[in-house]
Structures are given as C-alpha cells and as structure tokens.
Amino acid sequence: MSATDAGNMPAMTYREAMREALREALAADDRVFIMGEDVADYGGPYAVTKGLHEEFGRDRVRNTPLSEAGFVGAGIGAALGGLRPIVEIMTVNFSLLALDQLVNTAATLHHMSGGQFNVPLVVRITTGAGRQLAAQHSHSLEGWFAHVPGLKVIAPATPEDARWMLPTALADPNPVIIFEHSVLYNESGPVGPATGPIDITKAAIRRAGTELTIVASAGMVPKALAAAEQVAKAGVSAEVIDLRSLRPLDVSTLTQSVQRTNRALVLDEGWRTGGLNAEVAATLAESCFWSLDAPIVRLAGSEVPIPYAKHLEDAAIPQVDDIVAAAINLVRPEQ
Amino acid sequence: MNSESPDAPTEQQVQHRLLADMIRIRVFEERCAELYGETKIRGFLHLYIGEEAVAAGVMRCLGDTDSVLATYREHGHALMRGVSAESIMCEMFGKSSGCSGGRGGSMHLFDKDCNFFGGNAIVAAHLPLAVGLGLANQTLDRSDAVVVCFFGEGAMAEGEFHEALNLAALWKVPVLFCCENNLYAMGTSLESSESQTDLALKAASYAIPAWSVDGMDVLEVHRATTKAVAAIRAGGGPMFIEFQTYRFRPHSMFDPDLYRDDAEIEQWKQRDPITTLEAQLLGDQLITKEVVEEMWQAARAETEAAVEAADAAPIEPVDTLLRHVTLDNEVGS
Ligand SMILES: Cc1ncc(C[n+]2csc(CCOP(=O)(O)OP(=O)(O)O)c2C)c(N)n1
Ligand SMILES: [Mg+2]
Numbered sequence: 001m002s003a004t005d006a007g008n009m010p011a012m013t014y015r016e017a018m019r020e021a022l023r024e025a026l027a028a029d030d031r032v033f034i035m036g037e038d039v040a041d042y043g044g045p046y047a048v049t050k051g052l053h054e055e056f057g058r059d060r061v062r063n064t065p066l067s068e069a070g071f072v073g074a075g076i077g078a079a080l081g082g083l084r085p086i087v088e089i090m091t092v093n094f095s096l097l098a099l100d101q102l103v104n105t106a107a108t109l110h111h112m113s114g115g116q117f118n119v120p121l122v123v124r125i126t127t128g129a130g131r132q133l134a135a136q137h138s139h140s141l142e143g144w145f146a147h148v149p150g151l152k153v154i155a156p157a158t159p160e161d162a163r164w165m166l167p168t169a170l171a172d173p174n175p176v177i178i179f180e181h182s183v184l185y186n187e188s189g190p191v192g193p194a195t196g197p198i199d200i201t202k203a204a205i206r207r208a209g210t211e212l213t214i215v216a217s218a219g220m221v222p223k224a225l226a227a228a229e230q231v232a233k234a235g236v237s238a239e240v241i242d243l244r245s246l247r248p249l250d251v252s253t254l255t256q257s258v259q260r261t262n263r264a265l266v267l268d269e270g271w272r273t274g275g276l277n278a279e280v281a282a283t284l285a286e287s288c289f290w291s292l293d294a295p296i297v298r299l300a301g302s303e304v305p306i307p308y309a310k311h312l313e314d315a316a317i318p319q320v321d322d323i324v325a326a327a328i329n330l331v332r333p334e335q
Numbered sequence: 336m337n338s339e340s341p342d343a344p345t346e347q348q349v350q351h352r353l354l355a356d357m358i359r360i361r362v363f364e365e366r367c368a369e370l371y372g373e374t375k376i377r378g379f380l381h382l383y384i385g386e387e388a389v390a391a392g393v394m395r396c397l398g399d400t401d402s403v404l405a406t407y408r409e410h411g412h413a414l415m416r417g418v419s420a421e422s423i424m425c426e427m428f429g430k431s432s433g434c435s436g437g438r439g440g441s442m443h444l445f446d447k448d449c450n451f452f453g454g455n456a457i458v459a460a461h462l463p464l465a466v467g468l469g470l471a472n473q474t475l476d477r478s479d480a481v482v483v484c485f486f487g488e489g490a491m492a493e494g495e496f497h498e499a500l501n502l503a504a505l506w507k508v509p510v511l512f513c514c515e516n517n518l519y520a521m522g523t524s525l526e527s528s529e530s531q532t533d534l535a536l537k538a539a540s541y542a543i544p545a546w547s548v549d550g551m552d553v554l555e556v557h558r559a560t561t562k563a564v565a566a567i568r569a570g571g572g573p574m575f576i577e578f579q580t581y582r583f584r585p586h587s588m589f590d591p592d593l594y595r596d597d598a599e600i601e602q603w604k605q606r607d608p609i610t611t612l613e614a615q616l617l618g619d620q621l622i623t624k625e626v627v628e629e630m631w632q633a634a635r636a637e638t639e640a641a642v643e644a645a646d647a648a649p650i651e652p653v654d655t656l657l658r659h660v661t662l663d664n665e666v667g668s
Contacts, residue, residue, distance in 0.1 A: 031474075031475075033474070059474070064502070065498075065501060065502070065505070067498035067501065067502060069460075069463060069494060069495050069498055070463045070466070070495065070498025070499055070501070070502050071463070071498075071502065072463070073460065073461075073462070073463020073464050073466070073467065073495065073498075073499070074463050074464070074466045074467035074470060074499075074502055075467060076463070076464055076467055077463065077464035077465060077466060077467020077468040077469070077470070077471070078467035078468070078470050078471045078474075079467070080452060080464065080467065080468060080471070081402075081467060081468040081469075081470070081471020081472060081475070082471050082475055083467075083470070083471045083474060083475070085467075100457060100460055100495070101460065101463065104457045104460060105455075105457070105460055105461075105464065109453075110659050110660070110661065110662060111438055111659045111660055112435060112438055112439045112443040112445065112453070112454070113435050113438075113439065113443070113445035113447070113453065113454075113659075114433070114434070114435040114436025114437070114438050114439065114445065114659060115436065115658065115659040115662075116435075116445050116446070116447040117445060117447060117452065118662045149660045149661075150660055150661060152661065172663075173661075173662040173663070174661040174662055174663070
C-alpha cells in the first residue's frame with residue numbers, strides 16, 4: 001500500500017477492521033461461527049464482536065462457559081465436522097489452558113492421520129502488555145505457538161491487516177492462530193477495499209531504509225516506525241519489517257532486507273530467552289553472516305513477569321527510546 | 336440398525352454377529368501381542384482383551400453417518416468400525432499402507448471413510464472434539480447422526496471431561512459418551528482416582544441422562560446402546576453410559592502389572608465376554624459348535640492375511656518425512 005493511496009482510504013480502528021472482517025465472514029458463509037467467552041451479550045472482552053450476535057444470532061456468535069480447553073477442542077471437532085469456527089480466547093495467558101488442544105490435537109491431527117483429516121480452525125487471541133494488567137494478562141507468548149509445526153501463526157499489526165488477513169486465515173485448511181495486540185485495538189489507519197485474497201505468509205516492509213533493518217511484529221510495529229522516524233532526523237536510515245507471519249517466517253524478505261542494509265535490530269515484546277527474537281536473529285545469522293557489518297542486536301522483553309506499575313511495565317518491554325538508542329548505536333557506534 | 340425395516344436381522348443373527356465380532360478382536364489382538372514379542376510391532380501397545388463386548392456391542396448400533404472417537408486402546412473399535420485388519424496391522428508395522436500412513440502406530444488409527452477420528456492418546460482430550468463434531472452435525476442438519484466417544488474411567492478425573500460434558504449438555508449435542516470402566520488407569524485404581532466412584536451419578540450431575548451397564552455382557556451393551564442411540568437420534572441430546580468391564584492384560588506391553596492380584600484377574604476371566612456368550616448360545620441351542628469354530632477360523636484367517644500383507648508392505652520413503660504437517664506442505668505428494 002503506497003502512502004499516496006492511503007490518503008483516499010477510509011480510516012478505521014483496528015477493532016472496527018477486525019469486526020468488519022468477522023461480519024463479512026459470517027455473512028458470506030453459513031459454516032462460519034464465532035465462539036468464545038462473552039463474545040455475545042458482553043460484546044467481546046475487547047469489544048471486537050460487539051453487536052454481531054444481534055445481527056447473526058446466538059448460534060453463530062456463541063457464548064461459551066469458562067472452558068478454554070473445552071471450547072477450543074469443540075472448535076477442532078466442529079472444524080473436522082465441516083464448520084468453519086472462529087474461536088476467540090480472551091488473553092494469551094488463558095490460552096495456556098487450551099495449549100493441549102492447540103498443540104497436541106489441532107497441530108497433530110493432519111499428520112497423525114496420515115493426511116486424512118485437517119483442521120480448518122481460526123483462533124483469535126489477544127496478546128501483549130501496555131495496559132497495566134500485570135503478570136496474568138499481559139504476556140507475549142506468540143513465540144511458543146510459532147514453535148509448533150502444524151500451526152500457522154499470524155499477527156496483524158495494522159487495521160488494514162486486521163481487516164484482510166482474517167479471510168485468508170479462514171480459507172486456510174490448517175489451524176491458524178491470529179494474535180491481536182491489545183494496544184492496537186484503538187489504533188486507526190487506512191483500510192483499502194478488497195484486492196483479492198492476500199498472502200498471510202509474507203512479511204511487509206513498512207518503511208524502506210538503507211542502513212539497518214528493524215524487525216518487528218504486532219505491538220512492536222508502531223514503535224519501530226516511530227523510532228525509524230526519529231533516527232531519520234539523526235541521519236540514520238532504518239528499514240522496518242513487520243513480520244505479519246510468525247510461522248512460517250518469511251525468511252526471504254528478512255534476508256533480502258538485511259543483505260541490503262547490512263545490519264539487523266530484532267525487536268520482540270516477548271522474553272529474550274528462547275524467544276521468537278532468538279529464532280529471527282539465528283536465522284539472519286545463518287543467511288546473512290557475510291553481509292553483516294555489525295553483530296545482530298536483539299531488543300526484547302525483560303526477563304520478568306510483566307509488572308503492574310506503569311513505569312515498571314514500560315521498563316519491562318522495548319520502548320521507542322530504547323529502539324532509537326539501539327538503532328543509532330548499531331549504525332553509528334562512534335557517536 | 337433399524338429393527339423396523341423388513342430386512343432387519345433376527346435376534347439370533349445379532350447374537351451371532353456380536354460373537355463373531357468379539358472373536359475377531361480377540362484373535363487380532365492376541366496376534367498383536369505375539370508380534371510385539373517378535374519386535375514387529377513397537378512403541379506402546381495397549382490391548383483390549385477382556386473388554387471386547389463394549390466396542391462390539393456399541394458399534395453394531397451405529398450407521399455410516401455416525402462418527403466414532405476412541406483412545407489409544409482402540410484396535411477393537413477400529414476393527415468394529417470397519418477399518419480393515421490389514422490397514423491396522425500395516426499401521427502397527429509402520430508401513431505406508433497403514434491406515435495412518437505409518438505416522439500414527441497403534442495409538443493413532445484413523446480412517447476418514449469410516450468416520451473414525453482416532454486413536455487419541457491424550458487422556459480426555461478427544462471429548463471436546465466429540466462435542467464439536469456433534470455441534471457440526473446439529474448445525475449442518477445432520478442431527479440424526481450420532482457421535483460416539485469412547486474413553487476410560489481415568490479420563491473422568493481430567494478437566495477436559497468436565498468441560499466437555501458441560502458443553503455437551505448446554506448445547507444438547509448428539510453425542511454418546513461411552514465410559515469403559517475397567518477399574519484401572521494404568522496402575523491407579525478407581526477408588527484412588529475418583530472421589531465419587533458412581534460414575535453414572537457423576538456424569539448425571541451435568542444434567543445428562545446417564546446409566547451403568549454390565550460391559551462383560553455384549554447383549555446388554557447392545558440393548559442399552561440401541562436405546563441410547565435411538566434417543567439421541569430423536570433429539571434427546573447427549574447421553575452417558577458407563578460400561579463396567581475389565582482388561583485381562585497389563586495396561587501396555589511395558590506394564591509389569593504389580594498393582595492388582597492374580598485372583599482378581601482370574602475372577603474377572605470367569606466372566607470373559609466371549610466364553611460367556613458362547614456358553615449361553617450353545618446352552619440355549621442358538622448356535623452349534625461348528626459355527627463357533629468357523630468364527631474362530633475366519634478370524635484367524637483374517638488376522639494371518641493381515642500379518643502377511645503387513646510383512647510384505649513397503650515402508651514409507653524417508654523423503655516423505657515432512658508430509659502431512661500442514662495441508663499445503665505436501666512434500667513429495
Ligand atoms: C493427559 C494424559 N495424562 C497421562 C497419560 C498417560 N496415560 C496413558 S493411559 C493412562 C491411563 C488411562 O486410564 P483410563 O482412562 O482408565 O483408560 P484405560 O487405559 O484403562 O483404557 C495414562 C495415565 C496420557 N496419555 N495423557
Ligand atoms: Mg481404565
């Protein structure tokens with residue numbers, strides 16, 4: 001999407017864009033239904049599904065009791081039975097109660113059955129810190145899911161992607177997990193009309209640059225863009241890549257970028273140890289070693305459960321200033 | 336099976352079929368135990384010997400559009416559901432022609448043509464799947480199709496059991512929950528794993544009709560299941576049956592069986608579902624010794640043919656290793 005087109009497009013919040021995508025999916029295909037905790041009367045814990053039950057009825061916007069393993073498993077069964085469920089899990093921390101279903105069943109059935117069965121299931125999960133919700137509602141565990149063969153994991157970071165990644169995820173014959181960073185819901189941005197099915201496995205270059213590549217995903221993307229804007233003023237040209245797909249990783253877009261810029265700064269709101277950032281950095285080290293002018297730098301979540309107090313929470317995850325400092329230090333270490 | 340249709344089998348025919356069914360499972364599995372000794376079958380092997388009446392009795396009540404989910408102790412269920420002895424044996428030999436392409440083994444038998452959804456080895460994790468399959472039947476106007484989910488009594492201590500029964504009752508899905516209570520979960524006895532050992536009572540607390548049946552009596556299993564399946568087809572919502580049964584063999588081939596007395600095992604063997612039905616039918620002159628013998632021979636022939644085929648079958652080439660991870664990643668396909 002070029003900046004000039006964006007001017008003519010209607011702006012929408014990420015939340016509205018996702019709701020629009022859900023509404024369209026429900027209207028287009030009777031097999032599609034939404035289920036999760038408080039998706040109906042309450043309007044969805046983050047108000048994404050608000051009003052949809054009135055439009056489509058309670059069977060298609062189906063409230064579930066507090067049974068994460070139960071309703072994710074039921075989603076898998078419904079998918080096996082010919083429906084196209086979209087299951088919502090309030091927060092990634094709660095998804096751990098359904099980890100068994102996602103990792104042991106959704107991800108394995110196709111393989112274990114020798115290719116006979118497949119699970120066309122979409123699971124939407126809210127992730128991330130930034131709302132002072134402390135250590136049981138704020139983590140970024142996307143990397144855990146991205147570890148698992150048999151799953152696809154995506155993280156729309158813009159309203160445009162919130163609007164258009166869902167239809168492709170729904171059409172996918174495999175289980176697809178969509179991570180929605182909670183601080184993005186109120187972000188506004190241009191959303192263009194449908195331009196045919198979009199590829200959800202490709203990363204996007206959100207800003208072109210020549211001296212370093214900043215790799216970001218989900219809630220890190222707006223921060224990376226803000227930082228790139230600031231370092232530009234200091235004369236540093238940063239390219240920003242939005243991963244979009246966490247599994248599979250778009251290794252070729254990443255590699256081509258770093259081979260041009262010769263430096264990489266990998267961001268991750270999740271923890272550093274064993275995190276997705278480590279996977280990206282190792283991949284780049286393998287594919288770009290001879291093009292690198294400096295060691296790859298990672299900026300990731302501090303090794304601590306996310307604290308409640310605002311200043312501590314801010315300190316626990318990479319902020320724009322941290323990214324600016326790391327980028328400048330990487331490109332102009334002498335300054 | 337519709338008792339009203341003109342070509343419905345007679346009661347005696349049903350009895351004969353059930354006996355032959357149980358014999359098929361028994362012979363097949365006794366051979367599996369030998370093949371394990373010969374190292375042709377590896378990994379975990381969980382035998383169903385002693386419990387055959389449950390799979391045989393239940394499965395004869397089902398039709399093609401019904402769906403079945405089972406545990407890792409599922410050779411009998413797969414056979415009864417129509418998965419061929421040959422494809423099951425090939426699977427256990429790890430061959431390409433196995434019903435799961437050699438990816439599953441004994442614990443993960445699958446067959447789409449038979450609506451046989453595994454072969455699930457995470458205790459209780461397939462119960463929510465059954466609810467979802469039931470929901471799909473309900474939504475897609477297949478509400479006369481029943482989903483039958485088998486699990487052991489050990490599964491009733493898992494959270495997923497409770498979540499699944501609650502969801503099933505709230506949504507009134509057409510699912511028959513079949514608990515195979517063989518009194519042990521590996522080496523843990525029913526009394527030490529359940530605070531409430533009346534399992535039907537426990538299930539009934541979810542407002543699901545639930546009752547208990549002698550799982551060593553295949554005719555009783557068949558009668559009870561016929562009723563339950565008819566009620567579910569008529570829109571009665573989920574139901575639960577506890578089949579009281581017993582496994583004669585250890586939990587798996589690795590189990591030294593230290594946790595129960597030989598006397599207890601011997602006592603249950605007196606109630607062997609196959610010899611019991613044989614004796615009953617012979618006594619009532621509803622079958623002849625010759626017919627019984629033919630059943631055993633037919634089962635042996637079927638099993639031996641399966642073993643020969645599995646022995647001769649090619650293995651899956653290693654360059655197909657990454658097949659069947661995601662549907663669009665069919666390397667080599
Ligand atoms: C979630 C989970 N926990 C533990 C195990 C290991 N395990 C396999 S079978 C089994 C016993 C299950 O007993 P039960 O449900 O009564 O079935 P049975 O084996 O008696 O048929 C256990 C503990 C497992 N497979 N899955
Ligand atoms: Mg048991």
